[in-house]
Amino acid sequence: MKSSLKKVWITLWRPAAKISLGVLTLGGFVAGVIFWGGFNTALEMTNTEKFCISCHSMRDTVYPELKGTIHWENNAGIRATCPDCHVPHNWSDKIARKMQASKEVFGSIVGTIDTPEKFEAKRLELAQHEWKRFAANKSLECKSCHSYDSMKWDEMSPRAQAQMKQAAVKDQSCIDCHKGIAHHLPANMASSGGIVSELVAASQSTDYSKGDTYYSVQFLPLYEDEAKTKDGGSLEPASAVKVVGIKDDMLQIELNGWRKVKGFGRVINQDFGMNIPSAALSKNAAQSADIVKGFEQKEDDVTGLKWQQVTATLWVEKKNFVSDISTVWTAAKSAYNTNCSVCHTQPAENHFDANTWPGMFNGMLAFVNFDTDSEAIVLKYLQNHSSDFSKAEH
Numbered sequence: 001m002k003s004s005l006k007k008v009w010i011t012l013w014r015p016a017a018k019i020s021l022g023v024l025t026l027g028g029f030v031a032g033v034i035f036w037g038g039f040n041t042a043l044e045m046t047n048t049e050k051f052c053i054s055c056h057s058m059r060d061t062v063y064p065e066l067k068g069t070i071h072w073e074n075n076a077g078i079r080a081t082c083p084d085c086h087v088p089h090n091w092s093d094k095i096a097r098k099m100q101a102s103k104e105v106f107g108s109i110v111g112t113i114d115t116p117e118k119f120e121a122k123r124l125e126l127a128q129h130e131w132k133r134f135a136a137n138k139s140l141e142c143k144s145c146h147s148y149d150s151m152k153w154d155e156m157s158p159r160a161q162a163q164m165k166q167a168a169v170k171d172q173s174c175i176d177c178h179k180g181i182a183h184h185l186p187a188n189m190a191s192s193g194g195i196v197s198e199l200v201a202a203s204q205s206t207d208y209s210k211g212d213t214y215y216s217v218q219f220l221p222l223y224e225d226e227a228k229t230k231d232g233g234s235l236e237p238a239s240a241v242k243v244v245g246i247k248d249d250m251l252q253i254e255l256n257g258w259r260k261v262k263g264f265g266r267v268i269n270q271d272f273g274m275n276i277p278s279a280a281l282s283k284n285a286a287q288s289a290d291i292v293k294g295f296e297q298k299e300d301d302v303t304g305l306k307w308q309q310v311t312a313t314l315w316v317e318k319k320n321f322v323s324d325i326s327t328v329w330t331a332a333k334s335a336y337n338t339n340c341s342v343c344h345t346q347p348a349e350n351h352f353d354a355n356t357w358p359g360m361f362n363g364m365l366a367f368v369n370f371d372t373d374s375e376a377i378v379l380k381y382l383q384n385h386s387s388d389f390s391k392a393e394h
Contacts, residue, residue, distance in 0.1 A: 047083045052086075053082070061119050065182070066183065069181065080145070085141050086130070088137070089141065093137070120186075127179075127183075134174070137173075138173045139174035143174070148168035151168070153165065185368075196218050199218070199377075206321055207323075208318060208321075210244065211244075212242070213241065213242050213243075214241055214321035214322065214323055215239065215241075217373075218377075219234055219236065219237060220317070221235075221316070222279065225315060226248075226250045230285075232285045232291070232314040232315070233266070233279055233314070235316060236280070236376055237328075237377045238377050240270075241255055241316070242256070249318045250316070250318060251316050251317070252313065252314075254313050255268060255278060255311065256311050257270055257279075257309075258307045258309050259286075259307065260306070261297060262306070266286040267279070268310060272307050273307060274354045274355060274383070274388065275354070276380060276383045281314075292310050293310060294309070296309050331377070332378045335374060335378050336382065353386050353387045353388050354383040357383050358383075361378070361379050361382060
């Protein structure tokens, strides 16, 4: 043993030209430590909020947005800064992310997004890059603070509890549902701006005939008389009406549906037991026997509420109707797929029943830029293609 150790010692300290192998090894080790220390220090300097906002394209855009959110200021006094969310915490992924970021440095140098206007034009593209990265690692940065295992389910609202438990089972990426939680959503996420305008344009070619059925393409005011002197309420988008009279630029329409007996019965729904509104009548119109004719009554087994089948006859302006409901559904389907798939894989239309969809849909509205008409159209599309109407398995 002593002989072997002696040979190793002699080998290490045998002169190699002018410097011994041992000195070279020790020197290389020390140099490596110095290099690594310097490299890691420089790396950590680029991994700070100060470094991130040294570029004015970040400092003047997304940074102020972050400061207005719960991630910046909250009761717990915990703050998530830029690198907490945008830089992976494990070393190998961090290095890979830094290499990717070299493109961002180049973009800053050449002025790709050096003005607010340029940044907004690129916001969706930039956001999609990050969303894709979060989807790939299942929002690993988020989960360094937020853990499914640590969540108190009983303290959540019933809707949040149902959604979060489903997400936990799949270990779902947080960003699937929580886009816009730290920064503004891109304005051009929404294609809905063209939905109503396209439907209104399509309605310009509609020919009206007495006895035919037509479908509204946006919220429309209803009147008790053709002179429009008495408010009759509001007709919901995608509602079916039968034309029973035509006078100049006014249509006398017949609206069939069901209303709840309790209260004034102002809301006429599309079908029994389903909260799919066709119109909201004024109080006077709802109580007028000349306007609303009541027929059979039935009790809903689920809620215990009594519903009454009714027909309401009112007046509306001769515009903003189409003769084929598929025109409306095609536009709504496109808007639903485009807007909701930007955030996550949206549920199939028949995944929920007609009365469940409103609650689920309202939870999505914070993450899309729908106008009021488009909201109603897309929701009614979902309800009319829900499990109550679809025979396909969900």
